[in-house]
Amino acid sequence: MTKSELILRLAERNPHLYQRDVEKIVTTIFDEITDALARGDRVELRGFGAFSVKKRDARLGRNPRTGETVDVNQKFIPFFKTGKQLRERLNTD
Template sequence: MTKSELILRLSEQNPHLYQRDIEKIVTTIFDEISEALARGDRVELRGFGAFSVKKRDARVGRNPRTGASVHVTQKFIPFFKTGKQLRERLNTE
């Protein structure tokens, strides 16, 4: 599902709201999650999961084409851990 599909589905479920208002709400939520992660905070949505940032240390890697050693700087990557309710919902038979 893309962001535009999410907005469309929400507007269909809530005909009393304008689509532009729903778009602002969805954009604001995603922006706040992104800003929190950029600050290094953890974002938890109960029943859905938690977003956090993990640090990858600097290391020496290899260029797969030439085999030469390459210095890779430290990086921060987003990490998502699913919540218990989401895992149970996905694994019901």
């Protein structure tokens, strides 16, 4: 599902809201999550999961084409851990 599809689905389920308002709400939520992660904060949505940032240390890598050793700088990556309710819902028989 894309962001546009999410907005359409939410607008259909909430006919009392204009689609442009739903779009603002979804965009605001994503922006707030992104801003929190950029600050290094953890975002927890109970039952759904938690977003956090993990640090990857600098290391030596290898260029697959030439085999030459290259330095790979330290970087931060987003990480998502599913919540218990989401895991249970995905794994029901």
